[in-house]
Amino acid sequence: MDIQTLAARVDEIWAGEEAADARELVKQALDLLNSGAIRVAERVGGEWTVNEWVKKAVLLHFRYSDNREMTAGPIEWFDKVALKTNWREAKVRSVPTAIARYGSFIEEGAVLMPCYINIGARVGAGTMIDTWSTVGSCAQVGKNCHISGGVGIGGVLEPLQASPVIIEDDVFFGARGEAAEGVIIEEGAVLAMGCYVAGSTKIYSVPEGRELPPGRIPARSVCVPGALASRDGSHQTYAIIIKKYRDERTDARTALTSILREGI
Numbered sequence: 001m002d003i004q005t006l007a008a009r010v011d012e013i014w015a016g017e018e019a020a021d022a023r024e025l026v027k028q029a030l031d032l033l034n035s036g037a038i039r040v041a042e043r044v045g046g047e048w049t050v051n052e053w054v055k056k057a058v059l060l061h062f063r064y065s066d067n068r069e070m071t072a073g074p075i076e077w078f079d080k081v082a083l084k085t086n087w088r089e090a091k092v093r094s095v096p097t098a099i100a101r102y103g104s105f106i107e108e109g110a111v112l113m114p115c116y117i118n119i120g121a122r123v124g125a126g127t128m129i130d131t132w133s134t135v136g137s138c139a140q141v142g143k144n145c146h147i148s149g150g151v152g153i154g155g156v157l158e159p160l161q162a163s164p165v166i167i168e169d170d171v172f173f174g175a176r177g178e179a180a181e182g183v184i185i186e187e188g189a190v191l192a193m194g195c196y197v198a199g200s201t202k203i204y205s206v207p208e209g210r211e212l213p214p215g216r217i218p219a220r221s222v223c224v225p226g227a228l229a230s231r232d233g234s235h236q237t238y239a240i241i242i243k244k245y246r247d248e249r250t251d252a253r254t255a256l257t258s259i260l261r262e263g264i
Contacts (some may be wrong), residue, residue: 001028003038007053014056023064029057033120034084036105040156041164042119048184055138055156058103058120079120093264104135107143109264118155124169124243126261136180142169142187146256156179172254188246190254194225195240198234202228202239212242213216221247232236 001009002047010029013022013023015157032038034055039052044071053118065080087094099105099191100117107125115129118136124143128134133147141147151173156164171185174193181199191197203212204226217223217240226241244250 002026003032006032007051009261010053010057010060010116013060014053022060022217027063030061030103030119032101034105036107037123037173039105039122039140041166048163048166051066055120055164056125059157060104060210084117091264093261098129109261111261111264113259115150120164121155127255128256130175136165138164139167140164142185144169144173144256145171146254147173148175148177148193150176152178152180154178156182181215183215183217185217186221188220189217189244190222191217191240192224194247195223196225196238197205197240202230202237205226205242206238207242207244211214216246218242222246246261 006025006028009025013019013025020186023171041046041048041050063100064079067078067080070077070083071081084100084102084104088089090106092106092110092112094112095114097114098112101113101119103119104117104121106117106123109125110123111128113129113131115131116134117123120138121135123129123135123141124145126144127141130149132149133151135141135153137157139155141161145167153165165179165182166184168185168187169190172190174191176192176193177195179197181201183197197217199215201214203214207211223240223242224242226239227236228237230241
């Protein structure tokens with residue numbers, strides 16, 4: 001079955017059509033997602049587009065799948081989604097206790113420290129997901145990024161979100177930060193430790209001397225957590241502050257360590 005036909009069938013099942021082959025169709029979609037043949041969001045004509053039918057297939061998988069026991073030595077799970085395997089063949093370095101669920105896709109050359117990658121998520125080539133970081137359901141992380149320890153990248157399944165978080169190529173995301181509610185972090189941006197970005201988070205650019213629209217961190221911006229005063233001065237509201245845009249010094253401080261990616 002071609003992808004266009006499969007997409008139409010998944011939409012019909014989502015709309016409530018009873019289909020004897022529903023379970024198999026959803027499995028086909030999940031297999032394609034797991035292999036990287038399809039993705040939840042992709043760039044079309046320079047803009048990010050969400051493939052809604054793929055997101056629906058992810059949700060339908062939970063309806064049509066049964067919980068089952070999964071074990072790793074003495075450790076046991078009970079869930080509806082299997083774990084990804086065959087890391088050697090995928091040419092991905094997966095450190096012990098890193099977990100990626102089936103239906104996520106990790107590109108060749110990525111490094112997974114002890115982290116968690118949820119169903120529908122995608123991680124680009126050369127990217128490191130560092131210790132205790134989580135990549136939520138359907139989130140998209142680009143190539144050659146560093147997602148530092150303890151970063152949370154929000155998913156779309158609960159609460160149900162319209163768009164996934166998108167982190168473009170060459171982003172450096174500092175430790176213990178978080179991105180949620182479908183925000184887009186554009187190519188080459190640097191977020192310092194402790195930056196929290198949601199769809200309504202205020203963004204202020206020092207170089208431009210003004211507040212920017214929420215929901216999108218500009219390309220190559222260098223961001224720190226801060227606050228903006230209310231109009232009446234009675235309180236302050238958390239904000240992302242763009243201190244500057246990347247320069248040679250920033251590039252040197254955020255350069256990836258190639259030796260950590262050799263021999264994968």
